[in-house]
Amino acid sequence: MAKVLIIGAGGVATVAAHKCAQLPDVFTEIVIASRTKSKCDALAAAIGKSNITTDVVDADNVPQLVELFNRHKPELVINLALPYQDLTIMDACLECGVNYLDTANYEPLDEAKYQYSWQWAYKDRFEKAGLTAILGCGFDPGVSGIFTAYAAKHYFSEMETLDIVDCNAGNHGKAFATNFNPEINIREITQRGKYWQNGEWHETDPLSVHQPLTYPNIGPRESYLMYHEELESLVKNYPSIKRARFWMTFGQEYLTHLRVIQNIGMASIEPINYNGQEIVPIQFLKAVLPNPKELGENYTGETSIGCRISGKDKEGKPMTYYVYNNCSHHAAYLETGMQAVSYTTGVPAMIGAMMFLKGIWKRPGVWNVEEFDPDPFMAELNKHGLPWHEVFNGDLEL
Numbered sequence: 001m002a003k004v005l006i007i008g009a010g011g012v013a014t015v016a017a018h019k020c021a022q023l024p025d026v027f028t029e030i031v032i033a034s035r036t037k038s039k040c041d042a043l044a045a046a047i048g049k050s051n052i053t054t055d056v057v058d059a060d061n062v063p064q065l066v067e068l069f070n071r072h073k074p075e076l077v078i079n080l081a082l083p084y085q086d087l088t089i090m091d092a093c094l095e096c097g098v099n100y101l102d103t104a105n106y107e108p109l110d111e112a113k114y115q116y117s118w119q120w121a122y123k124d125r126f127e128k129a130g131l132t133a134i135l136g137c138g139f140d141p142g143v144s145g146i147f148t149a150y151a152a153k154h155y156f157s158e159m160e161t162l163d164i165v166d167c168n169a170g171n172h173g174k175a176f177a178t179n180f181n182p183e184i185n186i187r188e189i190t191q192r193g194k195y196w197q198n199g200e201w202h203e204t205d206p207l208s209v210h211q212p213l214t215y216p217n218i219g220p221r222e223s224y225l226m227y228h229e230e231l232e233s234l235v236k237n238y239p240s241i242k243r244a245r246f247w248m249t250f251g252q253e254y255l256t257h258l259r260v261i262q263n264i265g266m267a268s269i270e271p272i273n274y275n276g277q278e279i280v281p282i283q284f285l286k287a288v289l290p291n292p293k294e295l296g297e298n299y300t301g302e303t304s305i306g307c308r309i310s311g312k313d314k315e316g317k318p319m320t321y322y323v324y325n326n327c328s329h330h331a332a333y334l335e336t337g338m339q340a341v342s343y344t345t346g347v348p349a350m351i352g353a354m355m356f357l358k359g360i361w362k363r364p365g366v367w368n369v370e371e372f373d374p375d376p377f378m379a380e381l382n383k384h385g386l387p388w389h390e391v392f393n394g395d396l397e398l
C-alpha cells in the first residue's frame, strides 16, 4: 500500500516497527531514521525483513529532515522521537508534502509545558496543502481519546464526567526506573496537577490529590491526579463534559526516589556549569538511569488503562461506562522485546498509520484522534494485541 518513515529508534519506535513489519500489505516499505543510525540498524536486523531500510537524521534540523524526506519520499511520517521535535518534523512535512502522525504533543526544550496550541496552529497550512496530521496516537493520549469517542458515538447522549485511569502494576525489579524516556516522564510527573471542572481548569500541587482505585485483574492501587495532554482536546471536542481528570498509579518506592531526585536538584531543566561544561541535570540523570528499552526481560505484571465515564445514555437515563485494556509486560516482551508501556504506545501508532494509509482517517488538516471514526480503530486494537473490555453501570469509584 505505501511507504512509511519512522523517526526514532527507542522503545515505542521498536514496537511500532515490529508491528508495521507484521503487515507488509499495508506497510510495503518501512524506513527507520533516528539520530543514532546504529540503533536503527540493530532494530532493522532484529526484525529481519527485507522491506526495512535505515537512515540518520537530526530531527531538530528542518533542512536535514527535508533531505531525508526527499530521499525516501514516504507517504506518512510516524514521529516517535521526542516531543521537542514535533514542530520541526511538521515543518518538513509541509515543505515536502508528507503526512504526519505522532504520540505526544509539542513541548519546548527549555520549558516543561506541553499544550496543543503550537500544533493546532498548523491546521490551516496542513489543510491548504491537502495533508493529514494525526496528533497523539499512542495509548494516553491516543486510545484514551478513541475510547471516549466510542463511548460518545455508541452509548451516551451526554457525557458528564470523564476519568482516564492509568495503572502500571508491573515490577521490573529495579530500585528506580521510568517506563519511557526518563526526561519526558519526570518533566510530566513533577508538573502541577490540573483538571477540568464546570468550564474551567483547576490546579493542584504535584501529586497532592490521590485515592485508591480498583483495576481489573489487579486490585486497588493508589492513583494520583495529574494533568495529561488529552484532557485539553477532549474537553474542547466534548463540551458536555463537566469534569475531566487523569489518574496514574505510583508505588511508594517510586515516589520516594522522585522526591529525593527533586530535592537534590536532579530533576531541574536549567543548565548548570560542571567543570567548565554546561550540563542539564535531568539530561545527566537520564544518562545514569536504566534505559526503558532494556526493562522488558524481567518485567512481570500488567498495565491497565481505561476511561471511566458517567452521563446520560441515548434515552436520557443516567449511566456509567468503563472501557479498558490490560496488557502484560511479559507478553509484550516476548513479541517485540519491549515492555508494556512501549507496547501500548507503539501498537496504536501503527494502527493510526494503517487508518491513514487505508484512507479511513485521511482528512486534510491537524486532528486529535477523537475527531475520527473510532470503530475501525477499536476493531484493529482487538486484532493487534490490545483487546478491550467494557463494564456498564458499574461503580466508577470517582
Ligand code: NDP
Residues within 6 Å of the ligand: 007, 008, 009, 010, 011, 012, 013, 033, 034, 035, 036, 039, 057, 058, 059, 060, 080, 081, 082, 083, 085, 103, 104, 136, 137, 138, 139, 140, 141, 142, 179, 180, 181, 182, 184, 292, 293, 341, 342, 344, 345
Ligand atoms: P526513547 O527515549 O526510548 O526514544 C526516543 C528516540 O528518539 C531515540 O531513538 C532517540 O535517539 C530519538 N531522538 C531523540 N532526539 C532526536 C533528534 N533530535 N533527532 C532524531 N532522533 C532523535 O523514547 P520512547 O520510545 O520511550 O518515547 C518516544 C515518544 O513516545 C516520546 O515522544 C514519548 O513522549 C511518547 N510516548 C507516548 C505515550 C502515549 O501513550 N501517548 C506513552 C509513552 C511514550 P537516540 O537514541 O540517539 O537518543
